[in-house]
Amino acid sequence: MRRALAWAAVVASLAIVAAGVTVGQQRAREREASPLSSALSTGPRGLAAARMFLAATGRSAARLEASDERPPPGAVLLLAAPGAALDDAEARALVAHARAGGTIVWMAGDVRQPALERRLGVRVRAAPGSRLAAPIAPHPLVVGLLLPAGGGSVEGDEPGALPILGASGLVVGLSVAAGSGEVLVLSGPEPLTNERLGDAGAISFLVRLAGRGPVVFDERWLVARDAPAPASHRALAIAALQGLAALAV
Amino acid sequence: MISALLAVSLAAAPGCPEALARAAALAPPELADGASGIVTALDDAGAGPTGALARAARAAFEARGTLREGSSAMAFRAALARHCALAAAAAAPAATPKDRAALAEVLARPELARNRTDLWALARALDRLWDWLVELLGTTEAERYASVGRALFAGAAVAAVVLVVSALRRRAARARRAAGDGAAPPGARRLAPDASAARAEEALARGAWRDAVRLALLAALDALERAGRVPRGRALTNDELVASIPSDDLSALSLAFDRAVYGGLPVAQDEARAALERARRVALAAGGPR
Numbered sequence: 001m002r003r004a005l006a007w008a009a010v011v012a013s014l015a016i017v018a019a020g021v022t023v024g025q026q027r028a029r030e031r032e033a034s035p036l037s038s039a040l041s042t043g044p045r046g047l048a049a050a051r052m053f054l055a056a057t058g059r060s061a062a063r064l065e066a067s068d069e070r071p072p073p074g075a076v077l078l079l080a081a082p083g084a085a086l087d088d089a090e091a092r093a094l095v096a097h098a099r100a101g102g103t104i105v106w107m108a109g110d111v112r113q114p115a116l117e118r119r120l121g122v123r124v125r126a127a128p129g130s131r132l133a134a135p136i137a138p139h140p141l142v143v144g145l146l147l148p149a150g151g152g153s154v155e156g157d158e159p160g161a162l163p164i165l166g167a168s169g170l171v172v173g174l175s176v177a178a179g180s181g182e183v184l185v186l187s188g189p190e191p192l193t194n195e196r197l198g199d200a201g202a203i204s205f206l207v208r209l210a211g212r213g214p215v216v217f218d219e220r221w222l223v224a225r226d227a228p229a230p231a232s233h234r235a236l237a238i239a240a241l242q243g244l245a246a247l248a249v
Numbered sequence: 250m251i252s253a254l255l256a257v258s259l260a261a262a263p264g265c266p267e268a269l270a271r272a273a274a275l276a277p278p279e280l281a282d283g284a285s286g287i288v289t290a291l292d293d294a295g296a297g298p299t300g301a302l303a304r305a306a307r308a309a310f311e312a313r314g315t316l317r318e319g320s321s322a323m324a325f326r327a328a329l330a331r332h333c334a335l336a337a338a339a340a341a342p343a344a345t346p347k348d349r350a351a352l353a354e355v356l357a358r359p360e361l362a363r364n365r366t367d368l369w370a371l372a373r374a375l376d377r378l379w380d381w382l383v384e385l386l387g388t389t390e391a392e393r394y395a396s397v398g399r400a401l402f403a404g405a406a407v408a409a410v411v412l413v414v415s416a417l418r419r420r421a422a423r424a425r426r427a428a429g430d431g432a433a434p435p436g437a438r439r440l441a442p443d444a445s446a447a448r449a450e451e452a453l454a455r456g457a458w459r460d461a462v463r464l465a466l467l468a469a470l471d472a473l474e475r476a477g478r479v480p481r482g483r484a485l486t487n488d489e490l491v492a493s494i495p496s497d498d499l500s501a502l503s504l505a506f507d508r509a510v511y512g513g514l515p516v517a518q519d520e521a522r523a524a525l526e527r528a529r530r531v532a533l534a535a536g537g538p539r
Contacts, residue, residue, distance in 0.1 A: 019371055020371060042360040042361050048360075048361065049352075049355050049356055049361050052355045052358070053348075053351060056351045056354065056355055057347075057348060129372070130372050130376075131373075131376065134298070135297075136298050136299075136300025136301045136304075137297070137299075137300065137301040137302070137335060138296065138297025138298060138332065138335045138336040139335050140335065140338050140339070140340050140341045143298070143335075143340055144340065144343070145343070159323070159324040159327045159328065160327075160331075162301055162328065162331055162332075162335075163300070164301065166300055166301075168376075168380075171301075177331075194356075194361055197352065197356070198352060198353075198356050201343070203344045203348060203349065203352050204343035204344040206344075207342070207343060207344045207345075208341040208342070208343070211342065212341075
């Protein structure tokens with residue numbers, strides 16, 4: 001009897017490891033297939049579904065792509081996982097849009113944004129993962145909603161940076177007051193990605209954003225300024241680590 | 250700006266007028282202590298999620314008595330004012346059924362449908378399991394179980410120590426008994442002190458000369474053993490005994506013993522009497538009459 005239970009435990013452990021390897025591999029492949037959070041991307045991390053939804057429901061859904069383009073006053077600017085680091089002037093111009101009454105939703109990506117962090121007095125750490133964030137302040141954009149979140153976190157140094165979303169004991173969303181407008185800082189683009197727009201209260205979040213003004217997908221810094229990034233070997237690294245984990249089990 | 254927020258808050262947010270008034274009335278040291286109570290009261294009044302405000306209260310409490318005490322108190326007041334302003338604002342409308350239907354139609358499009366595979370389901374399930382375990386371990390019952398468990402563990406440890414000590418003592422006793430058993434036969438078989446001498450006298454009295462000589466040597470050996478002059482156990486031969494203890498009496502006694510016991514030669518009364526006399530002198534020389 002004891003031997004049978006031991007074998008069952010071993011089989012269950014191997015099944016869990018195999019499932020983890022499969023899911024991890026699939027996830028890594030999908031991430032590589034769609035690394036950009038673009039309003040044109042239909043991959044898991046893309047925002048095409050959000051743009052299509054806004055268009056299908058008669059709401060504005062513009063894109064900013066050229067560096068000399070400017071958002072209309074009062075627009076809700078979606079800055080999703082920019083691949084290039086904004087310089088000081090760009091960060092200042094961006095925040096100026098909020099000061100003038102607009103709303104900026106900065107959804108952090110893998111590329112650090114020191115200029116933006118400095119200007120807003122926040123620290124951002126993006127990380128992959130899948131959690132649901134709950135509101136921790138009665139902010140009208142998130143109150144009553146559970147929102148998809150990644151594994152990252154955000155911290156604010158200034159008194160004006162109000163934590164509004166939390167998950168697993170970490171703050172994953174901040175509201176930073178700026179003039180007559182506001183900057184929302186999220187630890188990742190998960191609430192609006194194709195993959196998770198249908199989860200929990202994500203669509204209500206988008207609807208509430210659209211209720212503030214015309215939504216603009218700000219893709220002026222979507223792609224890194226440097227040469228194209230080298231091919232990712234993340235899937236291979238993950239496979240190797242998971243193999244080691246399986247051997248250890 | 251703050252005044253405008255206060256005005257809005259006083260108008261609408263439940264619990265906010267009292268909270269703002271209380272926070273304004275308290276000096277920084279008192280506010281550091283009372284901030285969490287203000288948050289609790291606000292929470293009870295239903296003024297929306299208070300997690301962020303609780304963090305500010307905790308920061309104020311941790312800063313009490315330090316240089317940051319004043320700024321932390323101000324930060325808490327600012328957070329409270331912003332909280333109340335937000336709580337007073339009307340909640341933005343959520344997605345309507347029509348919106349959800351539109352989203353379903355969008356997500357069902359072929360280019361997007363593949364994204365709906367829930368790749369993180371396993372990770373989320375493991376997260377939920379972990380959260381459940383953490384919550385379970387954080388309950389009062391778990392704490393009670395933990396304290397009972399500690400008591401049980403301490404009792405088990407004490408019992409284990411007692412058992413080990415007891416086992417060691419039993420083992421030592423067995424070892425002592427075994428050693429005693431091993432040493433007992435020679436001692437038990439050996440005559441009691443002075444018995445050999447008495448029996449030698451008795452053999453002489455009844456005319457058993459050979460026995461008298463044999464017992465006389467044994468009496469002398471017994472006296473030497475008891476005096477520590479020779480090792481116990483009669484491990485030495487008579488010649489070795491004589492060689493190790495220079496004594497004419499012992500030498501003559503040993504010779505008489507060999508002649509009578511091993512040689513089987515006839516023993517006269519005078520020889521037997523002389524053997525007893527030599528045994529007495531050997532005993533005297535060894536440390537006293539035996």
